[in-house]
Amino acid sequence: MGSRKIRVLIAKPGLDGHDRGAKVVARGLRDAGMEVIYTGLRQTPEEIVRAAMQEDVDMIGLSILSGAHMSVCKRILELMDQHQFHVPIFVGGIIPADDGEQLMKMGIAAVFGPGTPISDIVSKVEEIVGQKVSE
Amino acid sequence: MESDKSDRLVSSQKSAQLDGLLERLRKGDQIALAKAISLFENDPELIFYLQGELQEILAQSKSHIVGVTGSPGAGKSTLTDAYVSILRREGKRVGIIAVDPSSPFTGGALLGDRIRMKRHFSDDGVFIRSMGSRGNVGGLNDSVFGVIMLYKLYGFDYIIIETVGAGQSEVDIAYVADTVVLVLSPSSGDEIQLMKAGIMEIADVFVVNKADMDGAELLKMNLETVLNFSEVQKPIVMSVATSGRGIDELYQQIEKHRIHLYETGEISQRASRRMKKHAETILDNRIQSILQCVDSNDVNVMVNAVLDEICKSRFGGL
Numbered sequence: 001m002g003s004r005k006i007r008v009l010i011a012k013p014g015l016d017g018h019d020r021g022a023k024v025v026a027r028g029l030r031d032a033g034m035e036v037i038y039t040g041l042r043q044t045p046e047e048i049v050r051a052a053m054q055e056d057v058d059m060i061g062l063s064i065l066s067g068a069h070m071s072v073c074k075r076i077l078e079l080m081d082q083h084q085f086h087v088p089i090f091v092g093g094i095i096p097a098d099d100g101e102q103l104m105k106m107g108i109a110a111v112f113g114p115g116t117p118i119s120d121i122v123s124k125v126e127e128i129v130g131q132k133v134s135e
Numbered sequence: 136m137e138s139d140k141s142d143r144l145v146s147s148q149k150s151a152q153l154d155g156l157l158e159r160l161r162k163g164d165q166i167a168l169a170k171a172i173s174l175f176e177n178d179p180e181l182i183f184y185l186q187g188e189l190q191e192i193l194a195q196s197k198s199h200i201v202g203v204t205g206s207p208g209a210g211k212s213t214l215t216d217a218y219v220s221i222l223r224r225e226g227k228r229v230g231i232i233a234v235d236p237s238s239p240f241t242g243g244a245l246l247g248d249r250i251r252m253k254r255h256f257s258d259d260g261v262f263i264r265s266m267g268s269r270g271n272v273g274g275l276n277d278s279v280f281g282v283i284m285l286y287k288l289y290g291f292d293y294i295i296i297e298t299v300g301a302g303q304s305e306v307d308i309a310y311v312a313d314t315v316v317l318v319l320s321p322s323s324g325d326e327i328q329l330m331k332a333g334i335m336e337i338a339d340v341f342v343v344n345k346a347d348m349d350g351a352e353l354l355k356m357n358l359e360t361v362l363n364f365s366e367v368q369k370p371i372v373m374s375v376a377t378s379g380r381g382i383d384e385l386y387q388q389i390e391k392h393r394i395h396l397y398e399t400g401e402i403s404q405r406a407s408r409r410m411k412k413h414a415e416t417i418l419d420n421r422i423q424s425i426l427q428c429v430d431s432n433d434v435n436v437m438v439n440a441v442l443d444e445i446c447k448s449r450f451g452g453l
Contacts, residue, residue, distance in 0.1 A: 004177050005242065005267070030243040035267045040250035047256035051249060054262055056169035085166050 006034040006129050009057040011048045012041050013076070014066045021092060021114075022063035028118035029061075029125065045075040053085050058129045059109075064093040069103065077107055088128050092116070149174075153184060160289050165262060168289050172264055175281035179420065182281045182413075189288060196287040198230075199393050200294045200409075202312030204274060204334065207300025209318040210344040212251035213376040214385070215297055219255055221386045222293055228260045230291035232283075234276050236299045237267035244268070248297060262291070273307025274298035277420065280311070280413040301334055309337035310412035313405050314392045316385070318342045319358070321350035326357035335361070339369065340388045346373040346381065 010026045012019055019041055026036045037055050039048070052060050064072060069091060080086050088109035095103070100111040109128050112121055153174065159167035175181050185193065201218075203211050215231065222229050233248035244267030255261040266276045275298060286294045298308050309315055317338035329335055341362070343355050355371060362369055370388045374381030396402040426434050 005269075007173075026245055030238065030245045031241055033238075033241040033243040035237075035244045035246060035265075037246045037249060037265050039256075040247075040253065043253075044257070047253070050256055051263075053166050054169050055265055056173045083166070 006059075006125065007037065007055060007057045008034055008059050008061055008125065009037045009039065009048070009052045009055055010061045010063065011039050011043050011051070012063050013043050013045060013048060013072045014064060014068045015042060016064075016066040017041060018065050019063065021065070022061075025061060025063070025092060025118070025121060029122060032118075032122040034125070045072060045079055049076060049079040049083060049085070052087060053083065057087060059087055059125055060089045061125075062089060062091045062093075064091060064095070067094070069093065069095055070099060073103055073106060073108055090121075090124070090128075092121075150184065153181070157185075157189065157288065160285065163289070165259075168262065168285060169264070171285050172282055175285060176266065176276075176278040179278045179281055180417065182284060185284060185288075193284055193287055198283075198287045198291055198294050199389075200283065200296065200311065200313045201389060202296050202298065202308035202315045203318060204298040204301045204305070204308050204315065204337075205318030205342075205344075206302060206320070206323060209300075209320045209323070210374075210376045211297050211300075211318050212248045214316075214318055214342065214344055214374065214382070215248075215295055216252045216254060217374075217376050217379050217382040218385060218389075219252070219261060219295070220379075221382055223255070223258065223260055227292040228290065229255075229262070229293045229295060230286035230289065231261070231263045231295045231297065232279055232286075233263060233265045233297045234268055234274070234279070234299050235265065237269045239270075242267075242269070262286075262289075268299050271307070272305070274301045274305030275307045275311065277416045280409070280416070283311070303331060303333040306334055306337050307412070310408050313396060313402060314339045314389050316340045316342060316389070318344050319354060320345045321348045321354050323354075326361060329357055329361045339392050340385070341369060341371045342374055342381075342385060343371060344374050344376055347375050347378075 008029055010022050012022050026038045029036045037051070037057065039051050048060065062072070073091065076089065090110040090112065091103060091108055092112040095111050095113060103111055110124050156167045156171040160171055203215050205211050212233065219229050235244055235246045235248060237244040246265035246267065248265055249263055252263055255263070264282065268276050271277055279296060283294055296308065296312060298305060315338050317334065319341065341358060343351055343358065345351065351373065355373060358371055372381050372385045372388055374385060376382070396405065
């Protein structure tokens with residue numbers, strides 16, 4: 001009781017229907033002792049930002065396989081500015097290397113490609129949130 | 136000890152932060168509400184900080200607290216989603232607390248109730264907060280009481296609490312809600328299941344969800360038979376949450392119960408029941424922390440010694 005938990009929102013923006021990756025990551029973060037809010041398929045950037053605000057998460061993970069990662073991330077970052085609400089974002093999915101660099105420049109905290117071990121994602125989230133999960 | 140309670144609990148820095156958040160949330164700032172919830176969730180004793188004018192507001196509040204409980208997969212979230220649509224149509228503002236289980240091993244949790252409530256994500260009049268049960272075994276989370284207070288300060292007309300998937304004995308919601316809705320679905324057992332003590336006793340409104348499935352009528356009949364034994368006539372609503380069938384009736388029945396509570400004065404009994412339960416959770420946590428700090432080693436050694444002794448006695452011929 002009482003100890004602070006890392007809370008992460010896992011969201012799938014856009015229209016692609018493959019959420020296996022998002023579910024695997026959600027499950028992995030759960031097993032690492034985090035509280036994971038999973039919002040399901042086909043979320044708009046506005047819905048994602050609102051959910052993150054209400055849930056007061058420490059980080060947002062976006063799973064994007066549709067190729068729309070640049071525009072989706074840009075829109076989400078804009079909305080965060082608009083609401084004056086900022087939390088770090090990581091992106092997973094099929095992201096070309098050049099785009100990955102671009103995303104990091106835009107302000108995305110981390111990009112994970114296919115095959116990234118869950119343990120890498122967990123330690124990156126802990127590092128970015130600035131706190132260890134188990135205390 | 137009493138006199139320095141609030142000093143002990145809240146540092147001046149934290150209290151300035153809290154003051155700011157409380158002021159903002161009362162003006163309708165959802166980010167402030169969300170941040171205040173996190174503070175209260177991590178330190179349930181912050182409720183002692185709500186004094187003076189805030190206490191007045193809480194005492195005056197008429198926010199109606201609806202508890203939604205039932206077994207996993209019975210349709211609690213989908214039903215809540217459909218019910219919220221009606222409340223919104225009536226112009227009511229709604230705060231939702233959705234509790235899902237925390238892992239007993241890692242403390243982690245997968246909170247998935249939001250998936251069924253997508254319709255309301257971009258509606259300013261609906262606020263959804265997901266919570267892990269964090270060690271509570273009664274189907275809730277110890278900090279729901281604090282969140283209810285924050286929701287009342289924010290000014291929601293209805294507060295809906297969705298419990299973890301509840302089987303038979305997760306009945307804490309009965310001490311928290313003004314109106315308890317129990318969601319049942321077909322093929323969840325025979326009438327003996329309906330006769331057992333526990334969760335069947337706490338409902339104010341029964342819902343047979345998935346009423347388009349085989350066995351729904353039979354369940355309703357069995358339920359009617361069982362309910363005939365009780366003195367108070369409790370309503371049964373047949374619903375199909377995914378299509379919206381029966382949700383209007385659910386809304387009507389909850390309203391009927393709400394009016395009944397005010398007419399009979401039972402609403403204040405429910406409020407004091409809630410307060411007592413809240414006090415108990417605070418007491419439990421205090422005892423836990425006393426045990427932990429007095430001399431944690433001593434306590435652990437003692438407990439382990441007794442455990443060892445019990446196990447070594449090889450009771451039951453093991």
